[in-house]
Amino acid sequence: MRVFITGASGWIGSAAVDELRTAGHDVLALSRSDASTAALERAGVSVLRGTLDDLDTLRQGAGEADAVLHLANKHDWANPKESDRAERAAVEALGDALVGSGKRFALASGLLRLDSSRPALESDPNPGIGPDAPRGGSENLALDYAARGVQSIALRFAPTVHGIGDHGFISLIVAAALRTGVSGYIGDGTNAWAAVHRGDAARLARLAIEQAPAGARLHAVAEEGVPTRVIAEAIAQRLGIPTASIDPTDAVDHFGFIGRFFGADMTASSEVTQRAYSWTPIGPTLIEDIAAGAYTR
Known part of the structure; x- marks a missing residue:
């Protein structure tokens, strides 16, 4: 399978690239710098040059791949509204490019607790809806594409991937x-x-791309x-x-x-995730x- 990855040179993304390649998958990576491009090419990865704001490049990558793993985020803590805007625009561009394809589209999301009396569960819907929500409401936006022939998957990462x-x-x-x-x-x-170790998070990202059905919410949580x-x-x-x-x-x-x-x-909790995908953090x-x-x- 050919997988298009945004954030491929990042903390989780670089581990996910190794995980996917070890499993025999071909990787096409979005890269915004010469240094990242050189490192990815040395690792045997094909590269598309661009940033999250290059929406045509995102559409191209999605069209050239069998699945999409969207891990990039600007993480501009001084201007979170800009990060949220860019995230929503990128998810919309990728989703539009995948409409009717039946391809898997897994995106990084965060954990939000709706009920303070218990840990968050995979069955909990994300309360963030619309462009003014955290991350631009990208999780719900992506999952909405499931009704349009896209196997959208939410990968909810623990707040610390260590x-x-x-x-x-x-x-x-x-x-x-x-x-x-x-x-x-x-x-x-x-x-x-x-919390979850980086290697365990990358392995779950691969399993999501290989196995998860449309609308799935996976928790990358070990502790x-x-x-x-x-x-x-x-x-x-x-x-x-x-x-x-x-x-x-x-x-x-x-x-x-x-x-x-x-x-x-x-x-x-990641009990449902671990059981459904035979994922045991190690x-x-x-x-x-x-x-x-x-x-x-």
Whole structure:
């Protein structure tokens, strides 16, 4: 199968490329830079040059492939509305190009809890609808294409996809600890974050492209919830610094923008996903990666 991937040189995307190629699939990757293009070509990947804003290029890639894996996002935290706009436009361009084809279209999405009394479930609909919703309402937009002959699939990734080289949310928490000399958690630190190792997330992306039916929602979650105080304590032990509770009103000053989220509960179950796709996470846990120095190399 030929798979068109956006975000192929990114944190999850580069692992997904390796996973797909090892399984015998051909990969066509969107690449926006000379450095990414060179690395992808060395890995035996065909390249289309362009960005998320090059909608004609996105349509071309979708038309030339048997399936689409959309992992790219601008992640412009200083201008989230621009990230949301670009994400919605890209999903619409890809979806329109796939109408009536019966091809699989898997896109990266996030985990949103509708019921604070329990972890998020695969059966929970995404509340984000329309261009003003988080990520431009892209999950629901993509799933709407299932009624138009596209096998749309939502890949909901845990808020931390960890491993050596991760520059995501946990790296920002570690950076705050290094900057302030204190490994912090917000309030009592009992709120928890779901987590998954990068390799496990990439394997599930491949399984989605190979197996998932139209309208499926998959949870790339290995650990249902790791308390943020436990995360802070693991960071403190690795760095040899104390832990401390950070008042919610001081969270952004201490952590930066990630302080707006670190005090939230973002837990999720992947029981249905694991059973349906014979996906059993095998990578290190988040705490094991922190202890091994994944964020302090």
